[in-house]
Amino acid sequence: MIDYRKTTVPVWALATRDVRVAPFGGEQRMTAGRLAELRTVLAALADEPVATLEAHPLPERLDRARGIPLDAVSPLAQHLSQLVTASARSSSSAATVAGEGLYRLVVPAKVAGAFGQGLVRPMMSKAVTGGFRGPLVDTTGRIVAGATFVPVGKAAAAGAAGGAGATAGVAVAGSAALTVAAPLVLMALAVGVxxxxxxxxxxxxxxxxxxxxxxxxxxxxxxxxxxxxxxxxxxxxxxxxxxxxxxxxxxxxxxxxxxxxxxxxxxxxxxxxxxxxxxxxxxxxxxxxxxxxxxxxxxxxxxxxxxxxxxxxxxxxxxxxxxxxxxxxxxxxxxxxxxxxxxxxxxxxxxxxxxxxxxxxxxxxxxxxxxxxxxxxxxxxxxxxxxxxxxxxxxxxxxxxxxxAPTNGRPSDVAIEIARDKDGSVVVFPALPAGN
Structure with a gap:
């Protein structure tokens, strides 16, 4: 679904509460491989679940029928809009997708394991054709392109607020630029599952x-x-x-x-x-x-x-x-x-x-x-x-x-893709193991 021929996309680190983690911030560009390594570090060293949110350009062709649509006034759409709008003010990469875009939330495996092994697993069917499959490849299987990711800084934190019981802010002093966005992670995970x-x-x-x-x-x-x-x-x-x-x-x-x-x-x-x-x-x-x-x-x-x-x-x-x-x-x-x-x-x-x-x-x-x-x-x-x-x-x-026979393998990182339109409405697609 995601087109990796685009050059640069922003990525946020989202926590469910204040945590101290390894450095994740600044404007240093990174590859998809480096981002995967940082996810592993965040999952291993953080006391609380830490997710990452990538913002990609919206693909030209998108099968919205297999997702759950939510209008612009829904809590999930509002949390996402506030996060993106606040980020766009201070990050040039985030500003490029401040309107419509395809957002990919990756929740770590140790959180996915708490859901039960059978709740999210690969679905080998036509219904999920075109889902996230990693780096873009041609018909021979050769990787032809890859995105560059830019971490979004602390200014994004204000965008996570809103809704009953919402908590927002930046992780404790001395840690990374980490947005605390429990409602956004909760709602995206609930709709994706x-x-x-x-x-x-x-x-x-x-x-x-x-x-x-x-x-x-x-x-x-x-x-x-x-x-x-x-x-x-x-x-x-x-x-x-x-x-x-x-x-x-x-x-x-x-x-x-x-x-x-x-x-x-x-x-x-x-x-x-x-x-x-x-x-x-x-x-x-x-x-x-x-x-x-x-x-x-x-x-x-x-x-x-x-x-x-x-x-x-x-x-x-x-x-x-x-x-x-x-x-x-x-x-x-x-x-x-x-x-x-x-x-x-x-x-x-x-x-x-x-x-x-x-x-x-x-x-x-x-x-x-x-x-x-x-x-x-x-x-x-x-x-x-x-x-x-x-x-x-x-x-x-x-x-x-x-x-x-149903298979319950080891829990993997869970990926949820969210298509956001210019009017702020969103479509949340089925949660899948992030490696698929």
Whole structure:
């Protein structure tokens, strides 16, 4: 998404409260590699989370449909506008993007780890094509250009103020030129993670729709419809909270949470049955397809009921992740003097159950993919070409289940891109691991 052929872009260091860090300031120009090194230093030496915010020119072509739009009067847009406007008065590099631009916030890995490993992970899909991928390369993979970054000085601090419970200023004397901007970091992180979860929800909806069209299962269709019906309440609650409002009973969020929790309960029960079925299989022996299909109906088909159950679990998890972010933001706003710690603590607690479920599903898929399928049982010594083809297709499909297993790797830095228009409105794109 970011065009690195542009020569110079400003970068801010943003803290959630006063901290003492290694030098990060002045007008010394740096490369992208040097900036990455400084991020590592800031994360290792600072007592509190330190993020960096880069300001790039707005690309000519930008898929805004995959982000969450916020108007110019929203707290996030106002915090960003105040930061940029104050910076432009004292920094020539910041002045070049004082209007529209694409801002990239990178939150350190030790903060990302507090969100739960499963909340932000790479999404290999068309929905995120064009996301940040590092230095610009040509069709052969050769790096053709790179941006130069200029740190923005202390004058930027005044721009971080605004909003209930906002804290702003420069870090304590003797440290770097570090802007304290807890509300900006909190709101950007909340919207980016929410957009990430919503992208996973849309992908799950598309897959479930295709599967149910093949299955014609009214029971699964009803479960799908109930989950998909939660979106309206979640979207409205998100908009209200991001405007620092209060969620009322009229939104229907309580009933949406009940439906999501019911779906997660069904997924838990199915997961327990799958594990029990695998435990009953004889160790080291090949398994007949008919035997395997009883606890895992349609496992040898592209659109079987087992795969529909997997996608329903994915949808419930994605919706629950959005609700978790809403609850964490509400919790943080109720205690504005302690924004970031409450936010991460609430997310980590609520995310743990989802991590456990995804780990359990991954375990089941990996165990299934490792099974050896037996030849069909029968009296005939020779099998038809159709039977052999079915066995080969089933073997291939079952072995491919490992590719669908959720993976929870080590937490990475989280990158959130924000497109800002001339009128001050913004579009926040899904949070992604910064290395992607």
């Amino acid at each position: 929410s957009a990430n979860a919503d992208t996973k929800r849309r992908e799950a909806i598309e897959r479930i729709t295709d599967l149910l069209e093949q299955l014609h299962e009214d029971r699964l269709e009803a479960e799908h419809s109930e989950l998909d019906g939660c979106r309206d309440a979640i979207d409205k609650a998100t908009a209200i909270l991001l405007d620092q409002g209060k969620i009322g009973a009229s939104l229907g969020l309580d009933s949406a949470v009940h439906a999501i929790n019911s779906a997660l309960g069904a997924a838990d029960r199915r997961l327990a049955r799958w594990r029990s079925a695998l435990d009953r299989l004889p160790d080291g022996e090949a398994v007949d397809i008919a035997t395997l299909a009883k606890p895992f109906p349609g496992i040898d088909d592209d659109g079987g009921e087992f795969r529909a159950h997997l996608e329903l679990a994915s949808l419930a998890i994605a919706l629950k992740q959005r609700v978790n972010v809403l609850q964490a933001v509400e919790h943080a706003q109720n205690d504005p003097g302690n924004l970031f710690e409450n936010f991460t603590r609430a997310l980590k607690r609520d995310q743990q159950r989802l991590d456990d479920m995804e780990s359990g599903i991954a375990e089941v898929l990996l165990r299934l993919s490792a099974l050896e399928l037996a030849r069909p049982q029968g009296l005939r010594p020779v099998f038809t070409t159709g039977e052999v083809d079915r066995l080969m297709r089933a073997t291939h499909r079952i072995h491919q289940l490992a590719d669908a």
